[in-house]
Amino acid sequence: MATDNQGPLWEVFVQKKSGQPFVHCGSLHAFDKEMALGNARDLYTRRGEGSALWVVPAAAIVASSPEDIGPFFEPANDKVYRHPTFYQIPEGIKYI
Amino acid sequence: MSNTPELEKKFDARLEQNDFIEPKDWMPENYRKHLIRQISQHAHSEIVGMLPEGNWITRAPSLRAKMVLLAKVQDEGGHGLYLYTAAETLGTSRDELLDALHTGKAKYSSIFNYPTLTWADIGAIGWLVDGAAIMNQVMLQRTSYGPYSRAMVRICKEESFHQRQGYEIMCRLSFGTAEQKEMAQDALNRWWFPTMMMFGPPDKDSPNSEQAIKWRIKRETNDELRQKFVDRTVEQAEYLGLTIPDKNLKWNEAKKGYDFTEPDWSEFYNVIKGNGPCNKERLDARNQAHKNGEWVRAAAAAYAKKKKEAVAA
Numbered sequence: 120m121a122t123d124n125q126g127p128l129w130e131v132f133v134q135k136k137s138g139q140p141f142v143h144c145g146s147l148h149a150f151d152k153e154m155a156l157g158n159a160r161d162l163y164t165r166r167g168e169g170s171a172l173w174v175v176p177a178a179a180i181v182a183s184s185p186e187d188i189g190p191f192f193e194p195a196n197d198k199v200y201r202h203p204t205f206y207q208i209p210e211g212i213k214y215i
Numbered sequence: 216m217s218n219t220p221e222l223e224k225k226f227d228a229r230l231e232q233n234d235f236i237e238p239k240d241w242m243p244e245n246y247r248k249h250l251i252r253q254i255s256q257h258a259h260s261e262i263v264g265m266l267p268e269g270n271w272i273t274r275a276p277s278l279r280a281k282m283v284l285l286a287k288v289q290d291e292g293g294h295g296l297y298l299y300t301a302a303e304t305l306g307t308s309r310d311e312l313l314d315a316l317h318t319g320k321a322k323y324s325s326i327f328n329y330p331t332l333t334w335a336d337i338g339a340i341g342w343l344v345d346g347a348a349i350m351n352q353v354m355l356q357r358t359s360y361g362p363y364s365r366a367m368v369r370i371c372k373e374e375s376f377h378q379r380q381g382y383e384i385m386c387r388l389s390f391g392t393a394e395q396k397e398m399a400q401d402a403l404n405r406w407w408f409p410t411m412m413m414f415g416p417p418d419k420d421s422p423n424s425e426q427a428i429k430w431r432i433k434r435e436t437n438d439e440l441r442q443k444f445v446d447r448t449v450e451q452a453e454y455l456g457l458t459i460p461d462k463n464l465k466w467n468e469a470k471k472g473y474d475f476t477e478p479d480w481s482e483f484y485n486v487i488k489g490n491g492p493c494n495k496e497r498l499d500a501r502n503q504a505h506k507n508g509e510w511v512r513a514a515a516a517a518y519a520k521k522k523k524e525a526v527a528a
């Protein structure tokens with residue numbers, strides 16, 4: 120089998136505009152931080168998609184598993200009162 | 216090594232362009248310190264703010280009211296967590312921050328040192344206290360520090376139900392029996408001036424705030440926010456048929472805003488110093504809660520250690 124000639128996997132997060140959240144856009148291989156950052160720039164921001172980048176070792180990411188989605192997120196499903204539209208504000212009242 | 220004046224000039228230029236600062240960017244030490252203080256005070260306020268409202272969860276007048284209040288208080292706990300982690304991106308730790316709160320070294324909003332005497336207070340807090348907090352937080356969505364700004368965007372989205380549920384309670388009481396209406400008026404009477412204090416001392420007595428504006432940490436001054444709050448709230452009170460407890464409250468056509476009485480600033484400083492009606496009770500409750508959680512932290516650390524040893528073996 121091939122030896123490791125790619126380096127570990129990194130996940131790439133791009134910030135579109137200053138101040139906005141960093142959003143996941145994809146992954147890449149690289150041997151170290153600097154290479155990961157350079158590769159991310161070349162791979163994911165060739166058309167001015169971003170003003171800042173984060174690269175994170177993919178192994179450092181912990182994810183929920185698809186099989187558990189139902190019971191995992193269920194607690195939020197029946198709590199309509201967490202939304203502002205649940206409350207009645209008389210017509211004409213402003214700024215609430 | 217790069218030299219500081221040069222870096223400082225670049226930093227100022229970025230702020231000038233309304234650029235946001237991210238954790239790994241260079242920033243002046245005082246900017247960092249100011250942010251840690253402000254964000255952690257904000258976090259403490261969210262957490263201590265759970266106490267006066269938590270006081271009514273077991274006595275909410277209906278199951279619906281109880282679910283709503285629980286959801287709100289839970290949100291405030293979440294807000295505290297967003298803000299603690301935002302402060303931690305600046306190089307401080309949760310332990311340091313909590314220690315400062317528990318020893319009384321750190322401050323939190325003076326408003327939470329007032330007692331919640333009746334159910335109407337829960338209405339008044341949602342309507343007025345969350346209303347004032349939202350006004351401040353809407354401004355902070357454009358604060359110059361990225362993680363703080365993004366936390367505020369999230370928080371503002373969640374806050375929108377807080378004020379509405381409070382106003383809904385106020386409506387119920389104000390259009391209920393004479394006794395209920397009286398409760399609502401009494402709550403407004405007690406919360407009005409403490410709420411006005413939430414925006415901080417007058418601009419002329421607030422040197423920190425001037426620097427915060429320069430750094431674009433704050434975008435509006437204390438007095439500007441206070442004025443906006445009064446202007447927006449008067450009509451809401453009128454609809455309820457309640458009277459704002461200020462004889463000098465009067466529309467001023469020239470400034471297109473209301474004239475009003477300033478809160479008693481000596482009371483404000485006195486409460487900040489620790490002498491408000493509930494300061495001791497709040498701090499004791501926080502310390503007790505932290506102490507009660509000690510076994511959870513110890514268990515988590517023991518578990519982590521065991522896991523590590525298992526990997527090493």
Ligand SMILES: [Fe+2]
Pocket residue numbers: 261290291294370374
């Ligand atoms: Fe909050």
Ligand SMILES: [Fe+2]
Pocket residue numbers: 291345348374377
């Ligand atoms: Fe709130």
